[in-house]
Amino acid sequence: MGVDAFDKLVSLLNYPMYVITTLVDGVAAGCLVGFASQTSIQPPRFLIGLSPKNHTFRVAADATHLGVHVFDIEHLDVVQLFGSQSGDTVNKFERCHWHSGPAQMPILDDAAAWFAGKILDRFSLGDHVGHLLEPVGGSPPHELERWVSYGDVRDLKPGHQA
Numbered sequence: 399m400g401v402d403a404f405d406k407l408v409s410l411l412n413y414p415m416y417v418i419t420t421l422v423d424g425v426a427a428g429c430l431v432g433f434a435s436q437t438s439i440q441p442p443r444f445l446i447g448l449s450p451k452n453h454t455f456r457v458a459a460d461a462t463h464l465g466v467h468v469f470d471i472e473h474l475d476v477v478q479l480f481g482s483q484s485g486d487t488v489n490k491f492e493r494c495h496w497h498s499g500p501a502q503m504p505i506l507d508d509a510a511a512w513f514a515g516k517i518l519d520r521f522s523l524g525d526h527v528g529h530l531l532e533p534v535g536g537s538p539p540h541e542l543e544r545w546v547s548y549g550d551v552r553d554l555k556p557g558h559q560a
């Protein structure tokens with residue numbers, strides 16, 4: 399398969415979007431992520447791809463855990479905040495509601511569902527770095543009929559270019 403065919407294929411995929419958060423030495427960070435997937439059932443594992451250009455990546459380099467959130471479309475504004483602004487210039491956590499969760503991870507109150515994951519490993523995925531997570535706590539969705547997916551944010555200008 400040529401690169402062109404691959405590009406066209408992935409541009410059609412409508413995968414779920416996640417807001418990732420973390421906290422180190424009182425500094426909270428978070429960004430919107432599309433490169434994410436469950437990778438194992440038993441043991442449960444989840445992989446997050448973070449761009450080294452992002453503020454979140456730099457804070458996460460010293461973190462033990464990440465928070466992983468899924469949003470219903472009614473809270474698209476929070477998703478847009480985390481995808482279009484950078485912690486390099488804006489304190490996103492002053493612009494949304496959150497509380498401290500497992501391992502002190504910042505948990506976003508408007509999320510439809512979330513889990514906190516312990517970072518087991520980090521490895522290159524190409525121009526993103528994989529963070530392999532073991533879930534250690536969370537809150538399941540009550541209902542998740544129309545969660546935010548790639549099609550809802552494909553026109554969003556990222557706070558950092560990938």
Ligand SMILES: Cc1cc2nc3c(=O)[nH]c(=O)nc-3n(C[C@H](O)[C@H](O)[C@H](O)COP(=O)(O)O)c2cc1C
Pocket residue numbers: 427428429430431432433434447448449450451452453454455480481482483484485486526548551552554555556557558559
């Ligand atoms: C549709 C979309 C998908 C994105 N996917 C990722 C991703 O998988 N990994 C990542 O590190 N950043 C991704 N980003 C970019 C960050 O969310 C964005 O640059 C953010 O503003 C970075 O914030 P920070 O500098 O505070 O970490 C995506 C942005 C958009 C709009």
